[in-house]
Amino acid sequence: MGKILMKGNEAIGEAAVRAGCLSYFAYPITPQSEVSEYLARRMPEVGGVFLQGESEVAVSYMIFGAVGCGARAFTTSSSPGISLMSEGISYIAGAELPAVFINIQRGGPGLGGILPSQGDYFQSTKGGGHGDYHLMVMAPAGVQEAVEMVMMAFPLAEKYRNPVMILGDGLIGQMMEPITFPDHLRTEPPNKDEWASNGMDTRKSSKPNLVKSLFLDPKELNAHNLLLKAKYERMKKEDVRYEPYNIDSDYQILIVSYGTMSRVCKTAIDNMKEDGMEVGMIRPQTLFPFPEAAIHDAASKAGCRVVVSIEMSVGQMVEDVERCVRGKCPVEWYGKCGGEVPTPEEIAGAVRSLLEKNAGSFGAKY
Amino acid sequence: MGKILMKGNEAIGEAAVRAGCLSYFAYPITPQSEVSEYLARRMPEVGGVFLQGESEVAVSYMIFGAVGCGARAFTTSSSPGISLMSEGISYIAGAELPAVFINIQRGGPGLGGILPSQGDYFQSTKGGGHGDYHLMVMAPAGVQEAVEMVMMAFPLAEKYRNPVMILGDGLIGQMMEPITFPDHLRTEPPNKDEWASNGMDTRKSSKPNLVKSLFLDPKELNAHNLLLKAKYERMKKEDVRYEPYNIDSDYQILIVSYGTMSRVCKTAIDNMKEDGMEVGMIRPQTLFPFPEAAIHDAASKAGCRVVVSIEMSVGQMVEDVERCVRGKCPVEWYGKCGGEVPTPEEIAGAVRSLLEKNAGSFGAKY
């Protein structure tokens, strides 16, 4: 199949359909409304469901209901809309439902702006909602990767019976790039008859299925939380994804960056290389589970004097980077936000001045 | 003034009134509904406002409106209710409004349970809502401290024009303890006429006041975010609060614990001391700003072999602890959640086995 030029938001919609997800509920919000507009035409073609909900709050529970009865379902929104889904996401995680959420981030906080941003890192990786849960969070750096991640998201969500969040931004949603769709992966949620409330007729046993997150007995709730924790530990073992970039070089500085921001970093790294300066990068593709070991190892490499987390936010992922580096090097943040995107030149400048600032540092390699 | 015996939830209500906060909006939810029930009687006595909103979403914006026109206002809720306020909290932070939120946490995720828990650490410290913002988060360990923190919360919120969250739990809310109220601190939000939308008649200038979080121009939004960041940096300098416990002893293990959990830890530490075993503790009173330096220093102390974050959650604060310790010692988590609270004996057991496990460790003191 040849490449086609497609807008990120539309490619995301198409990817979901090709992943066998035929139910989509959403509420309009810039910069992701084109997903709805695309699927409003596309879903009827494939016998699927598109419904515009009355609010993001409602949408999160429409997803709950649909996934809870065994369907694949997903939604897309942007930052404020995701905040309104916080309660629903916590419920869905608590009830162990394999729903897929896509956040095409815009500038915040509050109404903020509508341009690309990475201000929702904390919200998506640390649980915007209440209680001990995590989403699996994937961050594409382009339209092709967005397509692939959407198509992976459903089976991954089902593998863990845990919601998956794809954290894009306005650029990923609005940009057109040439893409190819991976082979169709249509399957149904495995074993759904064991847990989904899809009617007792579906199964032999006369035991009703109950989809819930309530455990009034503290022992049970503690046990439930430990079960969830075990899933997250398993994710950390089996499904960490990241891309190393120029990591075999003799870098003195290591960049950690993801999504749109990491593309700009690549250009900056390439440019600096031409100028004779080596900079390594780890690009997390999963933000949860976070590539802890990879970053720790890359920071521990001899010669590395400083690690910088470059973000389209005033510094969120940097905390995870700091945590993983465990004192091996100083950890710094650089970035801009609210729709401002640092240019390759600015990044190069920041890298240079960080190296100067940390000239004395030699890391704490042991 | 003598001590009075008061239930946490009621004491919280009374403390707010005494702090000069005469507007309260809330929606019922266990285990904090007594705040409303108390203030439903108390507010009329002092000419204040109590209104039960139709939902937590609405309540967060009632608070927005009230604080936005220059009044002191606060709300209380519990975990799922706070999730529903995520969008509103992000807006309030974005619009720089000094609102006060109180979360009497219960077990999660989802509907979870109603017993005390600390599962909302991430949500409150990392921003449950979207965008780059932080709440100042204070965590009382008892009713008296809850009273004091409530009374500090209003001036602190106004100092920074930033929302403050008090993170309690069901035990703090439901327990009675003897309390004394600090002297009345009634003041009004300072300089509110400069920013509040309280009618142009209030001021000389003919410039209307506009309370908003929208900055469509990315340069402006970036600048706005840097301004917020500067406030958070200032909080880190000026308003970190923590209590060291048994920190002058020769401890081999350092506990970091807050709120209700830290009280149990104190008992455990006292018991272990009687058994001849020294354990140090840092109890963060502000979770944001986090006592980063204090923990780092305490972990760096000669002899300290391991740091353990003890939480009524499956491990959230432990990430901040890990970050601050910066590799000085191994960092571990211990805890229970969902209404289960580790006993002093269990803590002692955990401490012993962690020491054994990390017998070889000698930290990376440099």
Place this chain on the structure above:
Amino acid sequence: MQNEAIFAGFGGQGILLSGKILAQAAMVQGLEVAWVPSYGPEMRGGTAYCMVVISDRPIGSPIIKNPRHLVAMNLPSLEKFAPLVKPRGVVLINSSLISIRAGRNDVDEMVIPVTDIAKDLGNVKVANIVALAAFVARSRIVDFDLLREAVTGEFARKGNLLALNMEALDRGKDAALRFR
């Protein structure tokens, strides 16, 4: 020295109030105190209980697995909590509603027909005060005069209830003194 007491019974038996009055007395005596209720839906028609912790030092954990004393106002409460009481603790059994015993020989079991005494006084609702008085008289967990003061304080503004409760207090104390 730290002491704890659990008060347990049906919702409506005034369990939470007994605990509160004890806590009040202890506070006035200059002790540290914490009162922790059971709360939430399980209260609905089921058993209610509260725990009072009294100490001469600041109280660490107010959540106690093994309390020193128990005041059991109904059968399920005795069954649930009796096994948890520390040795030598007082276990008050409301024999009006409980026909069995704690089944332990390392505790100070005190069997009193609390509800009947209250009925005798003309109001079954004061059973909680009868029990409280008996318990304090036996355990001496607080000074009895301060308990009296606390009961007075609680009912002072409730007019006619005061006298009745003071009578309940005396009858409870008597019963304790006369027990065994």
Place this chain on the structure above:
Amino acid sequence: MQNEAIFAGFGGQGILLSGKILAQAAMVQGLEVAWVPSYGPEMRGGTAYCMVVISDRPIGSPIIKNPRHLVAMNLPSLEKFAPLVKPRGVVLINSSLISIRAGRNDVDEMVIPVTDIAKDLGNVKVANIVALAAFVARSRIVDFDLLREAVTGEFARKGNLLALNMEALDRGKDAALRFR
């Protein structure tokens, strides 16, 4: 080698489509490509623009401060973007609606009455294709035949519009070849 072009003008001038067709042609030519629109409320009645990035290597940042080329369909666009264009880039000025010039002597300024040509063809809406053709003819950013193919592809299913747009393509190319 990486090249970028900004297409800018009023909303409704078909700016986004010109960019998309160029991107399509470049993709078919085997190049890497990214098309980035302006979006959001500022589009409402104001100026719209899109950026097309074409490269023989994977494209890093698709957000470019200084693009190589500019196609300016109205005055505000020229004023906004002309100063950003890299030296030696093509700057197409739609002289039907713009009476000034870029004010730079280090760029390849091409002044064409694009809108008038379109009117001439009977439909002001094809001005975007006229401009696109002129721009590609001048800059050679993609193979002109592939551009033709892309235009064909875009309008193939839109019946009568196809012929008109093919004509616009030729007229644009002609205008570019005849310029200066």
Place this chain on the structure above:
Amino acid sequence: MDCMTYKFSIDVDRCKGCGLCVSVCPKKVLEISDKVNKKGYFPVRQAHPEDCNFCGACYLMCPDVAISITETAEDDREQE
């Protein structure tokens, strides 16, 4: 099965003694007993079973499905 009649029964441990059945019985058959059940409630009992016409009002009104009225052959009756 020739000779059908009805059997009235109360599940004493399901009954919460709310008294609603008592209040709706047209025949004043029911009353609250003074013996506590397992859950600590004083359940209802048929004080005048002979007056019962098996109208089912009590069943209808009972929030706890503690009452049932079933058909039974005469001879089954003894087995209960």
Place this chain on the structure above:
Amino acid sequence: MDCMTYKFSIDVDRCKGCGLCVSVCPKKVLEISDKVNKKGYFPVRQAHPEDCNFCGACYLMCPDVAISITETAEDDREQE
């Protein structure tokens, strides 16, 4: 001030040429001009000012407050 009359004016750069005023003018006074304004719109103009009865329908209908009708003394008129 003795001799009052009305002054009709159009703020050309506020006008977006929507044509709503044209459609409601009872006297067909207005038309869209063919000169672009600063914002790129073709603003409205009074093609037949002499027919205008200052009824204000155009003002009422204008979404952009581009039209105003003010009182003016005869002699003020020339100053415009």
Place this chain on the structure above:
Amino acid sequence: MGRIFRKPEVMTDEPTHYCPGCTHGLIHRLVAEVIDELGIRGRTVGIAPVGCAVFIYNYISVDFQESAHGRAPAMATGIKRVRPDLIVFTYQGDGDLASIGIAEIIHAANRGEKFTTIFVNNAVYGMTGGQMAPTTMPGQRTTTSPFGRKVEEVGMPIKIAELLSTIETPGYITRQTVIKPKYIVQAKKAIKKAFKYQMEGRCFSLVEVVSICPTNWGLTPVEAVKWAEETMLSYYKLGDCKTPDSHKGV
């Protein structure tokens, strides 16, 4: 005279956690009877509310999803859209449906979602300890209206059935009660009708059931019935407000 009355098959043996006299159990039984009679147990999915009836799934043995507070109609929408063949009902209290969840029920009704809602109006927040609900009666004391609901401050009680009946999309909206046997018979008929409309794929259906909460009203069950009859029934009029055949309400 004389019929067979016994626990419906789809009801479990588990005793309910409700207070003595609470009509939730009674309404559960009616729903269960209807499920039995329509023979739809195997393809029914219930949505439990957040409210005293949160454990309804322990008593009615069909597949269930447990909702968040107020969001049951959105969940039911999600299910019915992807599985129109399932029979879906929500069971919601007045805090749940009329306060926090009013947007969801209005929009579900307006879209004509083909599920059935059992709406239990007991004029109070039962589960959380008797706070004021939008349906609380004027002057009624609750823990958050300790001096009685003041109409000047918080307005009049919301009449959900009437409100929903103004919606143009066809639907079946009715108000019933279960405080007396004669009403119970009617209520059951209405519930059955509501399920049937769903089974026929015709429309959204909602049965408001005026109920009692003796515990939070501070009354005995028998007193509570009396209060409901005297106070609530004169405000909350019984009967069908809207049927899919009549365009507008009665």
Place this chain on the structure above:
Amino acid sequence: MGRIFRKPEVMTDEPTHYCPGCTHGLIHRLVAEVIDELGIRGRTVGIAPVGCAVFIYNYISVDFQESAHGRAPAMATGIKRVRPDLIVFTYQGDGDLASIGIAEIIHAANRGEKFTTIFVNNAVYGMTGGQMAPTTMPGQRTTTSPFGRKVEEVGMPIKIAELLSTIETPGYITRQTVIKPKYIVQAKKAIKKAFKYQMEGRCFSLVEVVSICPTNWGLTPVEAVKWAEETMLSYYKLGDCKTPDSHKGV
């Protein structure tokens, strides 16, 4: 014949960002005229919506708060409860008020909050690019109903004025339009009346204004006016639905 017509004082000189012919600007002017005429500029607080009118504070020079999408009534409630002396109005679109924010407006109306809502019904989500709104007409094409609004799938358009008029709490609820001068005169009167009811502390007031969105309807402004008149006005009937004196709607 002949009167003075000029930009109200409280309006700024800033040209609006609205599309040509968009009636938002016109409605702003009416509100501004009313503020001028009532002399309440110094104690008025507006609440801006999230919708095309998000920048209303650039055009009407009074204190403003900018709301989140749909939550203006909650914010207005917060203000009026703590500062009953301020005159508060919200300005909301149909996506904002009738979809995401329907709970907030219903409850504000039901509590009888003493503020004024200007509700601009243009049958579409303007700002986000023309998606379907709850008020979109049957068969109307929008970006999310590309084949026209299908009533069988998503129900009929919501009539907000009628819906709110069923509420028992007194209020002033009216529907107006601004698509012709004669209607504009009426609309302004209604807006003034709404503010006056607030100033007298009498009741909640809401003016629904049937409006046009030429851009997203894909029509010229003049065509849009025609479409609105023919299609919308026959469904959305003009006039007062409820006044605080009449208990129930007209």
